Amino acid sequence: MVAPVDPNDRVVIGITFGNSNSSIAYTVDDKAEVIANEDGDRQIPTVLSYVDGDEYYGAQAKAFLVRNPSNTIAYFRDFLGKDFKSIDPTHCHAAAHPKDVSGHVSFTVKDKPQGEDDEEVELSTVSIDDAATRYLRRLVTSASDYLGKTVTSTVITVPTNFTDKQREALTKAANAAGLEVLQLVSEPVAAVLAYDARKEAVISDKIVVVADLGGTRSDVTVVASRGGMYTILATVHDYDFAGVHLDNALMDHFAKEFIKKHEVDPRSNARSLAKLRLESEATKKALSLGTNAQFSVESLADGFDFSSTINRIRYEMVARKVFEGFNRLVESAVKKAELDVLDVDEVIMCGGTSHTPRVANNLANIFPETTTVLAPATSAVAINPSELQARGAALQASLIQEYEAADIEQSTHAAVTTVKHITNAIGVVTVGADGETFTPVMQAETAVPARRTIHVAAPKNGGDVLIKVVEGGTHIKVTKAEPKPEQNGDDDDSDFDSEEEDEETREKLWKIGSPLAEAAVKGVKAGAASKVEVTINVLGDLSVTITAREVGGKGGVRGTITA
Ligand code: ATP
Numbered sequence: 001m002v003a004p005v006d007p008n009d010r011v012v013i014g015i016t017f018g019n020s021n022s023s024i025a026y027t028v029d030d031k032a033e034v035i036a037n038e039d040g041d042r043q044i045p046t047v048l049s050y051v052d053g054d055e056y057y058g059a060q061a062k063a064f065l066v067r068n069p070s071n072t073i074a075y076f077r078d079f080l081g082k083d084f085k086s087i088d089p090t091h092c093h094a095a096a097h098p099k100d101v102s103g104h105v106s107f108t109v110k111d112k113p114q115g116e117d118d119e120e121v122e123l124s125t126v127s128i129d130d131a132a133t134r135y136l137r138r139l140v141t142s143a144s145d146y147l148g149k150t151v152t153s154t155v156i157t158v159p160t161n162f163t164d165k166q167r168e169a170l171t172k173a174a175n176a177a178g179l180e181v182l183q184l185v186s187e188p189v190a191a192v193l194a195y196d197a198r199k200e201a202v203i204s205d206k207i208v209v210v211a212d213l214g215g216t217r218s219d220v221t222v223v224a225s226r227g228g229m230y231t232i233l234a235t236v237h238d239y240d241f242a243g244v245h246l247d248n249a250l251m252d253h254f255a256k257e258f259i260k261k262h263e264v265d266p267r268s269n270a271r272s273l274a275k276l277r278l279e280s281e282a283t284k285k286a287l288s289l290g291t292n293a294q295f296s297v298e299s300l301a302d303g304f305d306f307s308s309t310i311n312r313i314r315y316e317m318v319a320r321k322v323f324e325g326f327n328r329l330v331e332s333a334v335k336k337a338e339l340d341v342l343d344v345d346e347v348i349m350c351g352g353t354s355h356t357p358r359v360a361n362n363l364a365n366i367f368p369e370t371t372t373v374l375a376p377a378t379s380a381v382a383i384n385p386s387e388l389q390a391r392g393a394a395l396q397a398s399l400i401q402e403y404e405a406a407d408i409e410q411s412t413h414a415a416v417t418t419v420k421h422i423t424n425a426i427g428v429v430t431v432g433a434d435g436e437t438f439t440p441v442m443q444a445e446t447a448v449p450a451r452r453t454i455h456v457a458a459p460k461n462g463g464d465v466l467i468k469v470v471e472g473g474t475h476i477k478v479t480k481a482e483p484k485p486e487q488n489g490d491d492d493d494s495d496f497d498s499e500e501e502d503e504e505t506r507e508k509l510w511k512i513g514s515p516l517a518e519a520a521v522k523g524v525k526a527g528a529a530s531k532v533e534v535t536i537n538v539l540g541d542l543s544v545t546i547t548a549r550e551v552g553g554k555g556g557v558r559g560t561i562t563a
């Protein structure tokens with residue numbers, strides 16, 4: 001255990017520690033920057049490799065998956081704090097295999113130097129916790145070298161389905177690497193923080209979907225952001241649609257081409273398979289930027305070199321099933337939150353796979369035009385999806401670094417996920433020429449305690465103004481477009497017309513729910529400018545206080561409804 005560091009002596013960074021990649025970030029002048037390690041990488045592969053007693057990490061270690069797989073530890077983050085029985089070792093197939101050491105996940109690797117007399121090097125057992133510590137130590141060394149001072153403390157991001165045991169294991173592993181862990185923040189919230197921290201950001205009440213599409217897993221989270229408080233409404237975790245599945249699609253594509261030419265399957269031996277995988281991933285990344293990409297491997301199998309090209313359209317065809325999977329995931333998360341796509345104000349795309357233009361465009365298509373999809377392909381102001389979480393972690397670290405460790409624990413414990421919130425919107429009903437209208441004052445899912453104020457225009461003639469405060473719900477109104485009248489002599493495009501007839505317009509409408517209170521504000525001045533101010537205050541026990549008064553006037557009414 002690392003002793004709490006004096007707040008004045010802290011040097012803090014944010015860390016994202018993924019199964020595929022990790023990143024380190026720090027803040028300078030309230031802006032978060034992701035640090036490039038000594039290899040120049042900002043996305044640092046979460047891989048360790050041992051060659052003749054030397055430890056390699058990151059991109060160098062990942063390259064050893066071809067020549068030295070059995071001494072290369074990869075894709076291990078999710079194993080932290082888990083029993084051997086409950087892990088899925090699929091992705092370690094072409095790397096050091098996880099072993100069962102009394103129920104605990106371990107790896108056996110040759111991490112000692114070769115002796116003089118050429119004896120076989122002894123195998124060492126490296127527990128999952130040790131592997132995490134060794135890797136985190138490399139990240140921290142890198143950050144310390146970059147910053148020119150020793151990093152003492154950190155905020156690390158974790159998936160929302162990390163158990164307490166996993167969080168504990170991660171904290172311990174970081175402590176063993178000499179790091180004080182100020183806080184573990186959930187990955188999607190870190191992504192939201194990175195966007196909300198921008199100078200130009202307007203912190204409004206909004207529903208945000210965070211689509212974190214990584215290498216071995218995809219996590220979709222629906223977050224209600226209410227006055228700077230974040231409530232997680234639903235999460236979906238998936239291990240069948242992620243970056244490696246896109247790699248697989250390309251691997252199959254190029255393997256088939258290779259077989260046609262040389263009658264040998266590069267997937268049938270481990271080393272060829274590893275080469276095929278690495279190059280397929282590189283080609284995939286190139287296709288996020290360009291519409292054409294090269295695939296080229298020396299001595300891919302049986303001594304044959306292989307090079308080919310692929311264009312984006314072809315890629316999108318061979319990987320179509322995976323792309324469709326991403327859409328279904330996001331749709332299922334929205335549904336799980338009992339919301340409609342029309343309720344979603346913003347989609348934040350993060351994780352490396354979010355660079356893929358087709359993935360972002362497909363998602364943009366399932367949401368209405370009013371929903372902002374923040375990804376490089378769909379928005380000019382998108383932040384690099386691979387950097388979002390590290391930036392969020394760094395921002396959070398710089399926010400809380402001045403507090404004593406004990407205070408941080410108290411004030412920030414689980415603040416994000418378990419706060420109480422109101423189920424229905426609360427708003428004001430006003431009566432006008434078109435009947436009653438509902439104006440929301442406080443959105444559904446607002447974390448409590450909370451307070452909101454609106455101004456309602458008073459009737460022109462003044463007098464007593466009746467304010468009805470009610471709960472509001474929404475419903476989706478579907479309108480079928482009117483069939484177009486036949487156009488004479490122009491039947492050529494009748495096919496198109498019939499398609500349009502099926503088109504539906506869907507809009508979100510407010511529904512007036514159960515009444516909470518009525519208040520009469522007496523003797524409001526006449527005049528177009530006269531207004532009534534309504535303040536709704538919901539306390540932690542969900543009791544509601546409503547205050548209504550004339551703007552600029554004296555007095556007013558006030559009432560409390562118990563929960
Ligand atoms: P996980 O924990 O899911 O394994 P991670 O969170 O550690 O993943 P990320 O860096 O978010 O990792 O995602 C890695 C995935 O993103 C890899 O499959 C990688 O190939 C892919 N990726 C990275 N950059 C790009 C890009 N420019 N275009 C397409 N895919 C990319």
Ligand code: MG
Nearest residue numbers: 018212214351
């Ligand atoms: Mg991730």
